[in-house]
Amino acid sequence: MNVAFINPFITAGVEVIKQIVGGEVEQGQLSIRTAIFTTQQVSIVVGVSGPVQGQVIYGLSQVTATKIASAMMGIQQVEFDEMAISAVSELGNMISGNAVMLLSESGFVCDITPPTMVRGMNVEIATQAPSLLVPLYTKCGKVDITVALSAVPSPVTA
Amino acid sequence: MAKILIADDAMFMRASIKKILTEGGHEVVGEAEDGQDAVEKYAVLAPDLVMLDITMPRMDGLAALAAIVNANASAKVIMCSALGQEQKVKEAIGTGARDYVVKPFTPQKLLDAVNRALAMP
Numbered sequence: 570m571n572v573a574f575i576n577p578f579i580t581a582g583v584e585v586i587k588q589i590v591g592g593e594v595e596q597g598q599l600s601i602r603t604a605i606f607t608t609q610q611v612s613i614v615v616g617v618s619g620p621v622q623g624q625v626i627y628g629l630s631q632v633t634a635t636k637i638a639s640a641m642m643g644i645q646q647v648e649f650d651e652m653a654i655s656a657v658s659e660l661g662n663m664i665s666g667n668a669v670m671l672l673s674e675s676g677f678v679c680d681i682t683p684p685t686m687v688r689g690m691n692v693e694i695a696t697q698a699p700s701l702l703v704p705l706y707t708k709c710g711k712v713d714i715t716v717a718l719s720a721v722p723s724p725v726t727a
Numbered sequence: 728m729a730k731i732l733i734a735d736d737a738m739f740m741r742a743s744i745k746k747i748l749t750e751g752g753h754e755v756v757g758e759a760e761d762g763q764d765a766v767e768k769y770a771v772l773a774p775d776l777v778m779l780d781i782t783m784p785r786m787d788g789l790a791a792l793a794a795i796v797n798a799n800a801s802a803k804v805i806m807c808s809a810l811g812q813e814q815k816v817k818e819a820i821g822t823g824a825r826d827y828v829v830k831p832f833t834p835q836k837l838l839d840a841v842n843r844a845l846a847m848p
Contacts, residue, residue, distance in 0.1 A: 589831045638739075659739050663809045670811045670812045673814065681782055681809075
């Protein structure tokens with residue numbers, strides 16, 4: 570995978586989380602993954618289509634997800650209920666949307682799919698490998714961003 | 728006070744936008760969960776303004792915008808999406824959207840866009 574494809578997701582992740590959750594956000598160590606198994610209790614999957622395509626997965630613990638939902642809603646959320654799930658899914662949507670906006674500035678005009686939530690750890694997600702994972706450390710806990718994107722070859726014209 | 732229809736597949740966003748609009752003095756007359764739902768509710772509710780997400784299942788917001796504007800050329804629609812690339816904004820404005828708000832947004836930014844659109848003829 571082209572490492573340049575992950576940078577927009579890191580930039581967008583840091584900025585969007587700062588804006589809607591608050592606090593500082595620090596980037597952790599980038600690592601390569603050869604197959605994608607969910608590493609956290611809650612995973613938000615967003616598809617990317619266009620000249621760059623694949624999937625982006627946002628993984629977080631249920632505690633972190635509940636804290637982030639509380640921050641987004643401005644209320645103390647105790648349960649990880651339907652509204653909290655929607656809030657955290659929207660976080661994945663916002664980061665992905667802002668990231669593909671940055672990708673478009675590099676000439677890759679892409680679309681995203683509505684976010685899908687996967688609950689549970691060690692669930693395999695079929696996608697292109699290898700992928701890159703970067704953790705973001707927020708005031709609510711760690712958010713793992715896994716980016717599995719590849720450029721679509723241009724059609725050969727006669 | 729304007730009658731507003733909100734279309735977004737995320738329950739959280741519908742609730743957030745509704746709170747902002749209600750506190751801004753407007754009345755949310757309906758909520759839609761996808762583009763098709765928005766087109767159908769627009770026909771029934773005849774709102775003064777529609778807040779329309781783009782990335783939605785069944786029918787996306789740009790297709791819904793085209794259908795709403797086709798049914799009523801003077802419809803006031805504001806796109807409200809996480810997708811802010813120039814191509815999407817141009818397509819939406821070219822199809823007839825009055826404004827385009829990129830998520831995440833502040834309450835004031837949303838209300839400013841709504842009030843600007845409502846002031847248009």
